Amino acid sequence: MSLALIKSRALAGMDAPQVTVEVHLGNGLPGVSLVGLPDTEVKEARDRVRAALATSQFDFPNKRITVNLAPADLPKESGRFDLPIALGILAASGQIRTAELDQYEMAGELSLNGELRPVRGALAMAWCAARAGRTLILPVENAAEAALVKDVQVLPARTLLEVAAHFNGHSLIQPYIGEPLMHEPSYPDLADVKGQQQAKRMLEVAAAGLHSLLLYGPPGTGKSMLASRLPGLLPGLSEMDALEAAALQSLENRFDPARWRVRPFRSPHHSASTAALVGGGMNPRPGEISLAHHGVLFLDELPEFERRVLEALREPLETGRVTISRAAQRVDFPARFQFVAAMNPCPCGRQGSVPPQKLCRCTPDQIARYRGKLSGPLLDRIDLTLEVATVDAAALQAAPGGESSDVVRARVIAAHERQLARQGKLNAHLDAEGIEENCVADDGAKQLLRQAIDKLGLSARAYHRTLKVARTIADLAGQEVIGRAQIAEAVQYRRGLPER
Template sequence: MALAVALSRGLDGLNAPPVTVEVHLANGLPGLTLVGLPDTEVREARDRVRAAIVNSGFEYPARRITVNLAPADLPKESGRFDLPIALGILAASGQIPGKKLAAHEFAGELSLSGELRPVRGALAMALNAAGDGKTFILPHDSACEAVLTGQDNILAAGSLLAVCAHLAGESPLQPPPLPERSNPIHYPDLAEVRGQVQARRALEIAAAGKHSLLMLGPPGAGKSMLAARLPGLMPPLDDAAARASAAVLSLVGQFDPTRYGQRVFRSPHHTASAAALVGGGNPPRPGEISLAHEGILFLDELPEFDRKVLETLREPLETGRVHISRAARHADYPAEFQLIAAMNPCPCGYHGEKRCLCTAEQVARYRGKLSGPFVDRIDLVIEVPALPPESLAGRPDGESSASVRERVALAWARQRERQGKANARLNTREIDALCQADTAGSALLQQAAQRLGLSARAWHRVLKVARTIADLGDCAIIGAPHIAEAIQYRRFARD
């Protein structure tokens, strides 16, 4: 048989479209030609495949080999096509039964010895392959990711020789074992934080409604310590959210199956570029906001980030998605992250103290690095003051993460029953229907909006925060106390 067909999958964002690997052997000068928009990594497969076939004990055919990766208009990248190309060559040359290929899909990078190496995006490929009725053969490590989709048609292989033995019916491959999870998941405890009553309260509200939070305070006040404890205040990820988070991490090879279900906490350095933060490149890759999907994105030293970089966060904060467009490629990634940020009140960090020498102009310029539209999209802004010596000398006096998490879980349950999602994700129509305050609360909000000059967006965000405060207090109606507390967290607008 001079023609063989093997099935695989490419990657286009989180989509994994099917790719048909057609291999044809013909007379002529020996060589291997790859067509179908292969990139450099795919073109290099000719050398890896040749060495892997020979070192696995097979004969590499001394014929003219043409490999077509269809569809032709879909760019192909990475070494995931090594395994189906090698199997197609072996089937076309009659060294393995070609009829068995149609019932399988394959993906895997080959080493020169014929061993299989893991590939990126195994979870996304398995999710897209669900329901097609074919058995998916992957390298062992990649199969351990793919099996988290709950499918029973995933098989793990260690080498090209093992795959060939399976197709020949000599030694069937086995499904991979479910990865051992680090259970229970341990996060830093809020009880370790001394003082900072208002910051603790704001952190609880942020966790209960998935609201964005900005903390202002001098160096060493505990801003980073508080941010690191936010994941521990939130209930565990459900299966759908855990799978969505893992799928994005799998695209860049950063997913650890043993940490499946753990809420992601990403903290990029302030020198990060716009492409690193929101995604980019050619082919497009997800950025930090997508890698923090269903988790936390912590931006420390916020004004030190380039202003243009921060401006790229405005649309994803509203929509929960990011669309990356390049001349020849487009990719759409989820980005439902929770933004937590920290900054100093002035360039030296000690605004209001005797040792601060910053002028009013320097302070204004420093805070002016954050644009009004960007700050307007942040739900909670609080001050984290320096702790007095007596608080530092005393024992921790606050609640543990476990006790706060119980209240947060109840608030989540109320939101899930009422609207099916977190308060921070409510759109304008849902705010009008679900976040209306009583007469006193509405009058208070109107007065505050006039005095503080709140925008329409800020108005809606105050209502969403007030709705979360009411949920924490098990109140069906938003009252004046809830509105008053929510208005306190528009501090940046008043400074």
């Protein structure tokens, strides 16, 4: 047989479209020709495959070999096609049986000695293979990840020889059977934070409604420490949410089975580019906001990020998705993350700090330029803003540890259950119609909110976000109707950064 067809998968965002690797052996000058829109990594497969076949004691055909990756208009990248190309050459030259090839899909990068190396996106491939009803052959390192999809059979292989022996019936590869991933996620405990009761309260409100928040204050007051405790206050991930988060991690080859059902906590450095934060590249990959899907995105030293990088967050904060458009393709990534930011009150960080000898010496102009890096539209999308004050040594030593994350999480879970039973989604995800229907306030609360709008000059977006925060506070208190106390607390969290 001079023609062989092998099924594999490419990556296009969260999807893994099918690619048929067509290998033809013909007369002519010996060589390997790769067609079908391959990038440089795929083109280099001809040298890796030739060496892997030789070191595995297979014959490399002295023919004109044409490899077509169909469909031709779909960009192909990475070394995932090494294994299907090698098997296609073996099948076309009669060195392996071809009767059952159409029942399998496969991917894997080949080393020069024939060993298989892991590839990106194994979880996305497993989802698609399950829908197609085919068995998936992958490198051993990818097996545990792909096996998270329950409806697919995964065959883990270490070498090209193992795969060839499987198709020739000499030594069948046994399906992967992994141990159940039932470990309990571990997070830093809120009880480690001494003092800062108001900040802890705001953290609980944020967790109860999945609201975004901004912490500002002098260095060393516990802003980063508080932010790192937020994932531990959130309920555990459902299986579907955990699979979505794992699939995004898999696209960057960063998924660790030991962190199954652990909420992502992403904290990129302030030198991150726009593409690193929201995603991008010639073959678009997810950015930090998508890798934080169903988790927390924490931006420390917020004004130190480039302004254009921060402005790119505005649409994902509203929609929970990001679309990366390129000339050849357009890719959608989910980005339903909880946004947490921290910043100093001024460039030197000493404004509002104690003791008095550490007075701020920044000029009003320097502070204005520092805070001016944050645009009004971005700050308008942040639900909760709070100053984290300095805790003096005496208070720090005397302060009790406070409630643990487990205690606070129990109240957060109860608030989530109320929201899901009432409206089918959490308060942060309510649209204008949902706010009108579910954020019902009494007359006193409405009057107080009108006064706050007039005094603070709140926008329509800020008005809706204040109502959603008040709804969350009422849910924590177990109240069906929003009262003055809930509005007052919600308005307090929208005071914004103070003027010097």
